[in-house]
Amino acid sequence: MKTQNNKAWLMVVPVLLLVALSAIIPLMTVVNYSVQDTFGNNEFFWVGTEWFQEILQSERFHNALLRTLLFSGLILAIEIPLGIAIALAMPRGGVWVSVCLVLMALPLLIPWNVVGTIWQVFGRVDIGLLGHGLASVGIDYNYTQNTFDAWATLIIMDVWHWTSLVVLLCYSGLVAIPEVFYQAARIDGASRWSVFRYIQLPKIKRVLLIAVLLRFMDSFMIYTEPFVVTGGGPGNATTFLSIDLVQMAVGQFDLGPAAAMSLIYFLVILLLCWVFYTVMTSHDNETHEGVHRAGGRP
Amino acid sequence: MNTSRRMQYLKAVSVSAYIVFLLLPIYWLLNMSFKNNQEILSTFTLWPTDFTLDNYITIFTDPSWYSGYINSLIYVLMNTVIAVSVALPAAYAFSRYRFVGDKHLFFWLLTNRMAPPAVFVLPFFQLYSAFGLIDTHIAVALAHCLFNVPLAVWILEGFMSGVPREIDETAYIDGYSFPRFFLRIFTSLISSGIGVAAFFCFMFSWVELLIARTLTVTDAKPISAVMTRTVSASGLDWGVLAAAGILTIIPGALVIYFVRNHIAKGFALGRV
Numbered sequence: 001m002k003t004q005n006n007k008a009w010l011m012v013v014p015v016l017l018l019v020a021l022s023a024i025i026p027l028m029t030v031v032n033y034s035v036q037d038t039f040g041n042n043e044f045f046w047v048g049t050e051w052f053q054e055i056l057q058s059e060r061f062h063n064a065l066l067r068t069l070l071f072s073g074l075i076l077a078i079e080i081p082l083g084i085a086i087a088l089a090m091p092r093g094g095v096w097v098s099v100c101l102v103l104m105a106l107p108l109l110i111p112w113n114v115v116g117t118i119w120q121v122f123g124r125v126d127i128g129l130l131g132h133g134l135a136s137v138g139i140d141y142n143y144t145q146n147t148f149d150a151w152a153t154l155i156i157m158d159v160w161h162w163t164s165l166v167v168l169l170c171y172s173g174l175v176a177i178p179e180v181f182y183q184a185a186r187i188d189g190a191s192r193w194s195v196f197r198y199i200q201l202p203k204i205k206r207v208l209l210i211a212v213l214l215r216f217m218d219s220f221m222i223y224t225e226p227f228v229v230t231g232g233g234p235g236n237a238t239t240f241l242s243i244d245l246v247q248m249a250v251g252q253f254d255l256g257p258a259a260a261m262s263l264i265y266f267l268v269i270l271l272l273c274w275v276f277y278t279v280m281t282s283h284d285n286e287t288h289e290g291v292h293r294a295g296g297r298p
Numbered sequence: 299m300n301t302s303r304r305m306q307y308l309k310a311v312s313v314s315a316y317i318v319f320l321l322l323p324i325y326w327l328l329n330m331s332f333k334n335n336q337e338i339l340s341t342f343t344l345w346p347t348d349f350t351l352d353n354y355i356t357i358f359t360d361p362s363w364y365s366g367y368i369n370s371l372i373y374v375l376m377n378t379v380i381a382v383s384v385a386l387p388a389a390y391a392f393s394r395y396r397f398v399g400d401k402h403l404f405f406w407l408l409t410n411r412m413a414p415p416a417v418f419v420l421p422f423f424q425l426y427s428a429f430g431l432i433d434t435h436i437a438v439a440l441a442h443c444l445f446n447v448p449l450a451v452w453i454l455e456g457f458m459s460g461v462p463r464e465i466d467e468t469a470y471i472d473g474y475s476f477p478r479f480f481l482r483i484f485t486s487l488i489s490s491g492i493g494v495a496a497f498f499c500f501m502f503s504w505v506e507l508l509i510a511r512t513l514t515v516t517d518a519k520p521i522s523a524v525m526t527r528t529v530s531a532s533g534l535d536w537g538v539l540a541a542a543g544i545l546t547i548i549p550g551a552l553v554i555y556f557v558r559n560h561i562a563k564g565f566a567l568g569r570v
Binding site: 014224263 | 425
């Protein structure tokens with residue numbers, strides 16, 4: 001049981017000061033810009049919600065948002081099942097576990113623009129293994145010209161980059177399951193599927209929630225890798241929200257619209273994270289009730 | 299028994315296939331880093347026919363290249379130390395006490411992990427310009443605290459909640475003061491938690507480019523930004539680029555190797 005003690009605030013003060021410096025002040029700057037316009041010379045005047053309306057109605061924002069949503073959706077749909085499957089297939093003990101873990105964690109620690117560079121090189125038709133290989137079996141592949149190829153390259157790159165995180169999380173959840181659960185299942189003559197569905201999946205639910213949330217946030221915020229590989233092209237085909245935002249803020253220096261877009265972007269992430277969290281934990285409660293009901297049956 | 303044997307076989311094959319898929323692009327980069335530019339562009343070979351270390355020599359002798367690595371390591375280590383040392387007392391407070399607004403504060407901290415770096419680029423630049431900190435290592439280290447401090451608090455809180463409260467109480471009865479208890483006993487109890495938190499701070503600070511690039515000009519420029527600049531300027535020297543990429547993988551690989559046992563344990567215990 002935790003004790004009530006307001007002096008504990010003192011221990012939180014350093015974190016608060018630091019995060020205030022690196023989060024609250026910048027965020028206030030953004031809020032400040034989002035409701036003002038300027039003609040230069042540091043003269044600002046109030047425009048209210050004008051920028052927000054402009055952004056929310058602009059075709060450009062809608063398209064970027066849809067592309068980002070589609071990207072995150074595809075990423076989750078591929079990486080989560082694949083990650084679970086690999087984690088299930090991992091060896092349970094011995095030297096090979098360390099070897100697998102180290103090799104799998106490797107892509108996670110490569111700087112993001114180097115990840116971009118690796119795939120930019122790997123996919124090139126003239127000097128890349130992937131591009132050259134596909135060309136030599138007669139597939140017309142060019143990620144700088146063809147929209148589908150660009151998307152496929154980015155998705156495979158992200159799967160390459162981040163699936164290991166899902167694997168590591170799920171694996172840690174799986175090794176934490178006590179052996180007695182499996183023994184009980186064997187006595188009941190449970191099939192492999194029901195072992196997975198009723199023992200393994202519920203037990204890794206907590207880490208899986210973390211994996212889904214982290215993967216969602218990071219794929220929704222992705223900037224560096226697509227910027228290096230495709231630069232948002234061909235055309236605007238891979239211009240995700242973050243790329244669009246940086247272009248607007250740093251490239252065109254449209255501070256007001258960029259600030260308004262930043263806030264909307266941030267709110268979308270918060271909202272979707274909350275939805276994921278609520279959906280996944282409410283399902284948790286239902287299965288608990290289900291178990292109780294099943295247990296209560298004569 | 300036959301089906302389970304086949305199952306084992308299938309598992310081994312799929313895990314191996316996955317690892318091959320992970321290593322193939324890295325292998326290709328490694329392969330390129332040992333070739334000269336002419337060989338890369340003119341012939342297509344699976345291994346270097348004219349093996350050369352020139353690309354690595356270029357990097358280790360040119361200060362504009364190797365200072366990038368030093369800069370990156372300096373701010374990453376600064377960030378890791380700051381984030382973990384600030385997060386330790388806060389995580390203790392969250393795991394042991396109830397206080398006014400604790401849940402809201404914890405959740406608010408986590409929302410900072412969800413803030414897109416792209417949103418913070420411009421305000422960060424203005425903030426650190428105002429303090430005259432642009433192009434210093436500490437500016438990048440502080441800016442990366444935005445996402446690393448919440449993560450460190452989250453991880454450490456999970457580990458600390460795994461340590462029974464009775465240990466704290468026994469220590470106080472034995473006459474330990476709080477700072478002495480915390481530094482002598484408690485930190486050693488959660489050492490693997492500290493290791494995991496430091497690993498994640500190192501990782502996320504090492505791989506970040508957007509903020510690090512914005513806040514630096516020359517003196518503190520990270521290696522990843524040096525790479526992008528050289529790509530656009532010197533007409534694509536693929537060999538040097540590949541060698542530089544390979545060298546950015548090495549620190550990460552070393553860190554993983556040292557914490558490999560903690561990671562498996564840490565994931566299971568903590569809330570990562």
